[in-house]
Amino acid sequence: MGVDLGGTKILTAVADRQGNVLSKVKVPTGAELGRQHVIDEVVRSVEVALNEAGLSVDKVAAVGVGAPGPLDPVTGLVFLAPNLGWRKVPLGEILGGRLSLPVFVDNDANLAALGECVYGSGQGAENLVYITVSTGVGGGLILGGQIYHGFSGGAGEIGHLTLAEDGPLCNCGNYGCLEALASGTAIANRAAALVAAGRGLGILAEAGGDKHRVSARAVAAAAAKGDTEAVLIMRDAGRYLGMAVAGILNLLNPSVVVFGGGVAQSGAILWEAMLEATRRCALGPAWQGVSIVRAALGEEAGVRGALALAVSRQTEQA
């Protein structure tokens, strides 16, 4: 079984050992109702999904769980998950006890990477880098066919590669991080500043004329219609994404880079600018060997990765 525990929803799935999904359940997380409620909802969604698949709990080999934020994949301790309001929650232990099953926990971005690698657009890749661009920029690394965690579980922080020393302030306190230059929030902030200065009229129109609704989506829509200011913003974001991808290619030489998240799906202007900058900044051999593709699994990447985790960890232990 796989569970993707997100800030707004819980996705749970049952699959056979070949990864064929037998049932799926989606429920709201209800993080505002507290930790006990969230745990109860996970347990209940597991029961419902099993019921829908017509299986009893003793048929389940293992449960993979994706959770947001930094965590210890060995013990399943979630260090910090701001969008759940959690700090130091022993999620693996709690769920293991409640479900009486082997539970393996990993970071949601890592599991999305694994999901795309095993079931999605990077099938069969030994070395894959997953980059998700939405309100923030995150990532996960599959190296040698396995999730790469690094020394203390902090690997894959692609959003905090510094790309412009004199760039905008990032949430992390540094300046010019990829996240501060190319996330949905960064795109929206830049457009909002234009609008506040009385410019960006094409973007404002896409936001229904309401300056409080200026979003990355509005910028992408205006860019798609050829609005010059919007095109420039999308191209800049794409160029910074490409610089980061090139750095990753030069360092890790993966065979596949997968882009997930809403911003990465926002159209050809950003995508082409990303590819152009990647080609320019990457060394020839690293560029020639790589496929750069959009994610195939959408919102299911995490839960499919959780399934893949359950299968692989269970196989290891068997």
Added chain:
Amino acid sequence: MGVDLGGTKILTAVADRQGNVLSKVKVPTGAELGRQHVIDEVVRSVEVALNEAGLSVDKVAAVGVGAPGPLDPVTGLVFLAPNLGWRKVPLGEILGGRLSLPVFVDNDANLAALGECVYGSGQGAENLVYITVSTGVGGGLILGGQIYHGFSGGAGEIGHLTLAEDGPLCNCGNYGCLEALASGTAIANRAAALVAAGRGLGILAEAGGDKHRVSARAVAAAAAKGDTEAVLIMRDAGRYLGMAVAGILNLLNPSVVVFGGGVAQSGAILWEAMLEATRRCALGPAWQGVSIVRAALGEEAGVRGALALAVSRQTEQA
């Protein structure tokens, strides 16, 4: 046995399975005398080293060989080694035939990384990044206790991380690569430009007043004496090195970063600027967990890595 085949010298060593070096031999490469000569010199140095250790060839389990430039570590094919004048040389096959021994070939920077990881300043690290800063900037990655090659053997090209879009032109054709900002060549070029403009007198003095002898070493010497222009050049190089290290920490979260090469040993000014920029640009957890240290093995890093390769690959096959 281990062989480090460099552009100017061949270092060969015999060790027992615990890595205790029993004999060492150093001979000039003589690359200008052609490929046959170089191969002959490698074979001869192996014989001399065995002789010095008082061992016959049938006591040798395997030979690890480090070679410059991109190569295929599986077949031992050297794609391109400009400082040997080689293109597509099947080094592993040739040496295997000549020595009648299992021969394992890898890139010199990868083997220096492995050497420092197994016998040097990163002993016992599971995840280690080795950065060498001399005329160029190169690197090697040890991930999960093994050399990480990437998809097509191109991993670890740390020198070509883009750090300043509008920076100086790099040998690779891109602008603002780490190598173009912080290598010995980059430091010397910046100083030479100052001198050509009639400035940089403190640096020129360290070059014996000869503008053709302005080098990174001269800049480091002037900086150590407090020369303001030289200090600025060394600080800038250190800052760019730190930005690159921070990116590596955020992406790979290694436990150890090892700096080798002459420039990395060039004094406190560059080193402190590197550490300061790393701390500033790295995320807290990645920074807190890491040791950033100077290489311990000097010119022996490569041959020690070649020994470690022979031991580990032989053990795998046994």
